[in-house]
Amino acid sequence: xxxxxxxxxxxxxxxxxxAYAVFISFAILTxxxxxxxxxxxxKPKLEILRHGLALPKNPTLQNYVRAWELGHLGEYAINSxxxxxxxxxxxxxxxxxxxxxxxxxxxxxxxTPILYNLFLGGLLITLHAxxxxxxxxxxRIGLQDTYLGLILPxxxxxxxxxxxxxxxxxxxxxxxxxxxxxxxxxxxxxxFLKIILPISKPxxxxxxxxxxxxxxxxxxxxxxxxxxxxxxxxxxxMFSGPLAIEYGLQFAALVIGLAPVLLFYALxxxxxxxGLTVGAIKG
Amino acid sequence: MNFTSxxxxxxxxxxxxxxxxxxxxxxxxxxxxxxxxxxxxxDYNVYTNEAVWTGFKWYTKMFSQSEFWMALKNTMIVxxxxxxxQIPIGFVLAYILYRKLVRFREFFQGMVFLPITxxxxxxxxxxxxxFSSVGAVTNLLRLIxxxxxxxxxxxSSKTWAMVPVAFALxxxxxxxxxxxxxxxxQRINPSIIEAAMIDGASEVHIFLKVIIPSLSGVVxxxxxxxxxxxxxxxxxxxxxxxxxxxxYTEVLTLYMYRYAFTYFNYSFGSAxxxxxxxxxxxxIILVRIIQRRLTGPKQV
Numbered sequence: 001x002x003x004x005x006x007x008x009x010x011x012x013x014x015x016x017x018x019a020y021a022v023f024i025s026f027a028i029l030t031x032x033x034x035x036x037x038x039x040x041x042x043k044p045k046l047e048i049l050r051h052g053l054a055l056p057k058n059p060t061l062q063n064y065v066r067a068w069e070l071g072h073l074g075e076y077a078i079n080s081x082x083x084x085x086x087x088x089x090x091x092x093x094x095x096x097x098x099x100x101x102x103x104x105x106x107x108x109x110x111x112t113p114i115l116y117n118l119f120l121g122g123l124l125i126t127l128h129a130x131x132x133x134x135x136x137x138x139x140r141i142g143l144q145d146t147y148l149g150l151i152l153p154x155x156x157x158x159x160x161x162x163x164x165x166x167x168x169x170x171x172x173x174x175x176x177x178x179x180x181x182x183x184x185x186x187x188x189x190x191x192f193l194k195i196i197l198p199i200s201k202p203x204x205x206x207x208x209x210x211x212x213x214x215x216x217x218x219x220x221x222x223x224x225x226x227x228x229x230x231x232x233x234x235x236x237x238m239f240s241g242p243l244a245i246e247y248g249l250q251f252a253a254l255v256i257g258l259a260p261v262l263l264f265y266a267l268x269x270x271x272x273x274x275g276l277t278v279g280a281i282k283g
Numbered sequence: 284m285n286f287t288s289x290x291x292x293x294x295x296x297x298x299x300x301x302x303x304x305x306x307x308x309x310x311x312x313x314x315x316x317x318x319x320x321x322x323x324x325x326d327y328n329v330y331t332n333e334a335v336w337t338g339f340k341w342y343t344k345m346f347s348q349s350e351f352w353m354a355l356k357n358t359m360i361v362x363x364x365x366x367x368x369q370i371p372i373g374f375v376l377a378y379i380l381y382r383k384l385v386r387f388r389e390f391f392q393g394m395v396f397l398p399i400t401x402x403x404x405x406x407x408x409x410x411x412x413x414f415s416s417v418g419a420v421t422n423l424l425r426l427i428x429x430x431x432x433x434x435x436x437x438x439s440s441k442t443w444a445m446v447p448v449a450f451a452l453x454x455x456x457x458x459x460x461x462x463x464x465x466x467x468x469q470r471i472n473p474s475i476i477e478a479a480m481i482d483g484a485s486e487v488h489i490f491l492k493v494i495i496p497s498l499s500g501v502v503x504x505x506x507x508x509x510x511x512x513x514x515x516x517x518x519x520x521x522x523x524x525x526x527x528x529x530x531y532t533e534v535l536t537l538y539m540y541r542y543a544f545t546y547f548n549y550s551f552g553s554a555x556x557x558x559x560x561x562x563x564x565x566x567i568i569l570v571r572i573i574q575r576r577l578t579g580p581k582q583v
Contacts, residue, residue, distance in 0.1 A: 019384040022376065027394040029454050033409055036419040052422035094304040101300040105293055115301065122312055124564055126515045128536050128556040132322065132549050133315035136329070156311030159304055188296040217402040219518045224544065233402045237522065240408050247417050250408070257405045265400050269393050272400055273462055280463045280504055 034258070041251035048247045063248035064256070067239070070249065073256055076235035080216060082147055083231055087154035088211040091162050092204055094155065099166030100196050104178060105188070116167065122160030127220060135224050145227045153225070154215050161279060162207050169203040170196060209268065209275035216261065232257055316560075323554035329547070341554035350530055351555075354538035357445060361516060361534060362566075364449045365456065365509035370502070372453065373460025380461075381468040392465075396458035403455070407522025410451055414438055438524060441531045448520055448532055455519070456512070460505055467501045468494070503574045510566045514559055535559050 040048060042059040068074055098119075102112050134153060135144070143149035173196065181191050197204070222231040230238070236257045240250060265272055323341055325334035345351045376395060380388050398406065413420045414435050425433045437443045471494065479489050517536040520526065526533035526541065533541070535555060543552025 016384050019379040022379065023385055023391040023395070026376070026454075026457075027391060030394045030397050033413055033419070036413070037409060040419075048417050052417045053419060053426075094307070097300040098304040101297045105297045105300070107294050107297050108290065109294070115305065118313075119304075119308065122308065124511075124560070124567070125312060125316060126511075126536075126556075126559055126563060128515070128517070128539055129319055129560045130312055130315035132543050132553050132556065133318035134311065136549065137315065137318075140332070152307060153311050156307050159308050163304070188293070192300075213400060217400075219402065219404045219521075220540075233404045237404050237408070240522075247412070247415075250412065254405055254409055254412075258401060258409075261400055261402070265393075265397060269396075273392075273396055276399065277459060277462045277466065280459075280501070280508055281466045 034262075037251055037254055037258075041248065041255045043248060043251075045246075045248055048251075063252035067249040067252040067256070071235060071239040071253055072230075073232065073235060073239075073253060076230050076232045077256070079147075079226075079229050080232040083150055083154065083218075083222070084212055084215040086147070086151045087158065087215045088208055090151065090155040091158035091211045092207055095159055095162030095166050095207065096197065096200060096204070097192070098159075098163050099170050100192050102163070102167045103170035104173075104175070104196075116163070119160045119163045122157075123164070127157065131220070131224060138225060144225055145229055147229060150222055150225050150229070150231075153221055154211075154218065157221075158207075158211050158214065161210070165203055165207065165278065166200070169200060173199055205271060206275045206278055209272055212264075213261070213272070213276070319553045319556055322550050323557050325550055327550045329549065334550075337550075341551045342558075344551065345554055345558070350533070350538060353530055354533045354535045357532060358514065358534045360445055360449065361452060362510055362513040364452055365513045366506055368449070368453050369457045370460050370505055370509060373457045373505075374464050374498075376457065376461040377464035377468055380465055392458075392462070395461055398455040399459055403518035404522045406451075406455065407519045410447070411438070411523055414447070439528050441528055444524055444528060444532045448523060451519060451523060452516075459508075463501060463505060464498070467498055471497050499577075503570060506570050507567050510570065511563055514563045514566075535562075 036053075039055055041063055042061070043056040044058060044060050044062070047054070047057060102116050106112075138144040138149050143152075177195060178191055181195055186194070217233060218231070219233045219237070222234045223237070226234065236253050239253050244250070322334065324336065324338060326337050326340075327334045379385060380392060385391060412418050414437070415421065416434055421433065421435050424435065425431055437447055475493060476489055479493060484492070515536065516534065517540070520532060520534055521537060521540070524532040526537040530538070536559065539552050539555035539559065542548045542555060
């Protein structure tokens with residue numbers, strides 16, 4: 001009897017060792033590249049070439065100064081902020097309005113299921129399927145390389161999932177609350193602004209996180225649809241080509257690109273984790 | 284007709300609330316998807332904006348190209364790595380957290396999940412630098428092999444270049460599956476497990492009879508996510524290998540990008556994008572059918 005207890009204990013210890021080994025490996029894979037990138041970005045060129053792993057001996061901010069100027073990173077960061085802010089605002093306002101109509105405005109024409117499924121169909125569409133016509137269309141009407149020319153596609157791509165989450169959420173709000181407000185003389189707009197939106201705060205937080213991360217990190221559309229009004233990821237990618245040997249500048253640019261999201265994650269990791277997985281968990 | 288009636292107010296509100304989203308959606312997604320199908324069946328001239336009907340010419344050209352089959356093969360490698368790599372490893376990680384086999388669980392979960400929040404292009408460039416001659420990995424291996432001239436050839440090797448790509452994909456996306464599995468494991472009522480233990484069920488028995496069955500639904504959803512995500516993937520491989528050496532790590536999305544935006548053959552590019560969308564839809568339907576066969580007609 002004591003023998004089997006012992007072997008079970010041993011097995012548990014073994015399980016724990018394996019468990020720690022797996023998680024420590026994953027943590028190192030995440031932390032090590034970021035830490036290495038961070039301290040390397042302060043190294044002068046010769047130190048990078050000669051001592052790839054060593055900490056900086058004569059730390060310098062020159063890499064950041066030059067990368068910021070040569071790569072126009074400040075300008076691109078502002079562009080990225082504009083794209084992120086307006087596309088997030090657009091997705092939230094439009095999707096909440098649509099979701100409210102789908103969930104609570106039962107009109108006699110039975111068009112809600114058709115429209116709802118039309119939006120859900122967008123979840124099956126990959127970006128590549130719309131890329132070429134969108135690019136040609138934007139060039140023809142002069143929308144290419146404008147702020148609106150990228151914000152509108154970001155909104156359109158965000159809508160299907162936002163409308164799905166929004167509609168499912170608002171359906172759960174009891175009709176009685178809306179009906180009593182209507183009896184008190186409130187208009188539908190007032191019901192939407194004063195009742196639906198405040199109650200929907202959790203779903204709006206989730207949608208904001210999804211949309212902010214999505215727009216801030218998006219690459220392909222920004223790469224194709226802008227030429228001067230580049231976003232930060234596109235700017236950093238373009239920067240990596242002609243200056244590939246200027247490792248210090250590259251490292252500094254990558255840090256500038258990663259820092260905002262890392263900070264965002266440090267502050268809101270719980271909400272971000274929930275937001276990015278909500279589609280699979282709810283489903 | 285009374286235009287101020289409650290019903291017409293409701294209809295007008297409905298239209299005003301739905302119209303803006305619908306117009307943007309139809310303009311940016313609806314119209315291009317149909318236009319894409321049209322372009323793929325024509326010879327399109329950008330300068331005259333004329334499209335001459337060609338039928339399935341571009342599709343036959345595509346299927347006769349060895350580049351297409353290479354891209355399809357690499358895309359399937361990505362799908363397989365996602366479905367049979369990320370999902371099982373994600374489950375193992377979730378199970379370790381669920382059974383509290385390690386401490387610092389919040390920290391570990393946070394570190395595994397972190398990569399998915401980052402820009403894939405920046406992550407791709409970072410890994411490229413890590414493996415370059417000044418990179419940390421190269422220098423680490425130089426120390427280990429005691430050879431200051433050592434360089435890593437994997438990313439430029441036709442045989443091995445998909446390995447770092449697959450590795451990066453595992454590192455980035457496994458956290459997503461871990462978090463979803465964990466959320467579902469935590470939904471299992473602990474009293475069911477306790478009852479089974481009182482009845483004398485073994486650890487393995489509980490795992491097979493209680494835990495696994497409760498996760499079948501989520502595995503289907505995750506498989507769909509993995510397939511759809513794999514077919515969409517572009518940024519990471521674009522930044523990490525650009526499809527190279529030659530086209531040995533090219534996936535379908537990069538193949539489409541190359542024809543449309545470096546050779547400016549928009550019709551051929553559209554045909555490729557149509558194949559990507561069809562594959563995505565077919566694979567997702569296939570997963571649903573397999574699921575129905577296995578579990579009977581059940582709503583997920």
